[in-house]
Amino acid sequence: MRTTLLIPLVVLSFGCTLLSLLVIRTIVQQQTKADLASDLRHSVKTYQNLQHQQRELLARESALLADLPSLKSLMTTYDPRTIADGGIEFWQVSGCDFFALLDQNGKLIVSYNRGARLDRSGVARGLEEADRHKPGEPILLSLGDRIYEIATQPLYFGPKEHGTFLGSVAVGYPIDEYVAREVSEAAAAQVAFAVNGRVVVSTLGPGLQQQLVARGGDLLQIPTQDKKIQLGKMEYLAASERLTTSLREESPTEIPQLVVLKSFEQATQLLNRVNRWVLALALAALVVGSGMLASILRNLTRPIGALVEGTRALAQGNFDYQLSEDGASEVRELSRAFERMRIQIRRTQRELVDSERLATIGRMASSISHDLRHYLSAMYANAEFMSGANISQAEREELMLEVQTAVQGMTDLLDSLLLFTQTGRALHPEFESITLMIQRAVNLVRSHPAGREVKITLNGLSSLEVWVDAKKLGRAVYNLLLNGCQAAKRGQGPAAVTLTLLESERSIQIRIADNGPGVPVLVRQKIFLPFVSDSRESGTGLGLTLAQQIAQEHGGGIELEDTMAGNTVFTINLPRAALQALGAAVEKKTSVAHIPVHEKG
Structure with missing residues (x-):
């Protein structure tokens, strides 16, 4: 009873604990996702603010450069080499990270940039498309492995309204680690800028950047929300946002992406801390509740336990408990x-x-x-x-x-x-031949009046020798054979009894079949009871009872396999394991009896 009452208490306690942990985990995950969405909005807003300031600066710088007479004079030479040699001075004066001059047809004449030199063909293609936009309007341009904020300004000789168009000047600044850190601090998360599935700049380390490229998938190419990603030993919840429209709408992979990665570490630490508190409180409640319940049940279950013990004693035949x-x-x-x-x-x-x-x-x-x-x-x-x-x-x-x-x-x-x-007395097993035991029983039956004029057939006899009490087991076979002969004489045709010896790895079977009228239905259930025979419901029969008891003493039993008219079969089943146990007991007893006793000197 204590167990029955304690188990629901334990199940209820752990069930409530697991449910609480699941609810807390769900709330924390939902809050983490909400925080990530907010951080993404803050990141985009921060970048947009920085971008707005940068664009105003670029617009002013490009306008100032476009109004320089010296630059206009340089462009009137229309000589690419002269323009290339003289343009470097204007780049250094501007202080920009990127500077380029284009001719009247929008073709690149010369470009300068800080860091590794950019591929000229890539710069030319990008500036050709950028030159088609509204003059002075900055755009994002992916050049090489960098993203630049670039503004172009046309150059005119004379007034803009009716002057001569000389070409264009382009200036720009890269989205670098400084911009990434500014956005990261505003979002309280890791950020990365990506183009065409590759990370251009990020607050992550080089190793984590490589993992982000390998595992990011659509996160680095199209806007994505609530994507879980494992970087190193830490799990992140990531989202990405498109920063600007594409210069080429048919090539959306060139659109820069802002990726924000919110670590689950803080949420996990909070969740673990809450889990520990919940588990501790649940365990304390379980211990206190178990103690109180055990104290209450002790006075109830102890008398019931004594009553159960009395019931067991009564079931075992102890009527004095x-x-x-x-x-x-x-x-x-x-x-x-x-x-x-x-x-x-x-x-x-x-x-x-x-x-x-x-x-x-x-x-x-x-x-x-x-x-x-x-x-x-x-x-x-x-x-x-x-x-x-x-x-x-x-x-x-x-x-x-x-x-x-x-x-x-x-x-x-x-x-x-x-x-x-004598049933219940100890057996006297010996290592005997089953065949000889059967033949002795058959000879006794043939000399009996009931066995005369009955054909007794023996099948499957072999040289099998096992540990049995040959006298008792032979008596059991004799009784079954004698009953078979008596039943066979009451049959329709010539009386016949067949004895078959069967061997297997687990058992030995002695099957005795007769062609008598079969066992009556009313007698089948009590055929092995004393004073019941197969010729009438109640009689003086002890043969089957005796045979069953002898077989049980050998660890086996007797089965009535079939009761059809003309085919009644009784089978003595002798398990080999039980017979081997009889032999082992005899050998152990013999070895103990032969231990020499030394007299004291």
Whole structure:
């Protein structure tokens, strides 16, 4: 009962704990996603603010450069080499990271940049498309492995409205680590700028950048929300946002992406801390609740436990076990009722044993007196006939044979009763041949009057030797064969009995089949009970009972396999393991008996 009550308490406690942890985990994950969305908006807003300031600066610088007379004079030469040699001075004066001059047709004349020199063809293609936009409007341009914010301004000789168009000047600044740090600090997260699936600049280390490229997928190319990604030993929740429209709408992969990665570390630490508190409180509640429940149940379950022990003792046949009257009033009343039941059952059991003993003795006495009177009457009558003077020698021999048959019947009856009273005694196993034991039983049956004119067939005999009590087991085979012969004579055709010896790895079987009328339905269920035979519902039969008990003493049993008319089969099953155990017991007993005893000197 304690276990029954404690188990629901434990299940309820752990169930509530797991449910609480699941709810907390869900809330933390949802809050983390909400924070990431907010951080992404802050990141984009911060970048847009920085971009706005940068664009205003670029617009002013490009306008100032476009108004320089010296630059206009340089462009009027229309000589690319002259322009390339003189343009470097204007780049240095501007202080920009990127500077370029284009001719009247929008073709690149010369470009300068800080750091590794950019590919001229790539710069030319990008500036050609940038030159098609509104003059002075900065745009994002991916050049090489960098992203530049670039503004272009046309150059005119004379007034802009009716002057001569000389070409264009382009200036720009890269999105570098400074911009990335500014955005990262505003978002309280890691950020990265990517173009065409590659990371251009990021606050992540080189190793993590490589992992981001390898595992980022669509995150680095198209706007993505709430993507979980593992970088190093840390898990991130990532999102990306498109920064500007593409210069070439047919090539959307060139659109720069802002990627924000929010670490789960803080959320995980918070979640772990909350989990520990919840688990500690749940464990404390479980311990306190278990202690209180155990204290309450002790007074309830102890008397019930004693009652259970009394029930077990009663089931095992111990009718002297007494119960104490402790516990609640209901339990005490139950104990008193059980005590009254125990006393009544003990008295009834004694009366039942006495009556059963008397009934058994009466049935045995009735059986024995009836059969012995029959045999004695036959012997008396035959002896009286033999004493007559006018009887011939042939008649005298026939009468003598009937006397011998009566004596044999009385001997069989007394032997069966003797063996029946000896059931439960220890066996005397020896390493015997099963075939010899069967042949001895068959010879005895053939010499019995019931075995005459019955064809007994033996199949499967071999040189098998096992540990058995040959006398008892032979008696069991004899009884089954004798019953088979008696049943076969009541059949329709010629009486026949077949004995078959079967061997397997696990058991030995002795099957005895006859062609008699079969076992009546009313007798099948109690065929192995004492004084029940297969010829009538109640009789003097002890043969099957004795055979069953002998087989059980050998660790096996007897089965009635079939009761069809003309094919009744009884099978003695002898497990090899049980027979080997008999042999091991005999050898152990023999070895102990031969241990020498040394006398004290």
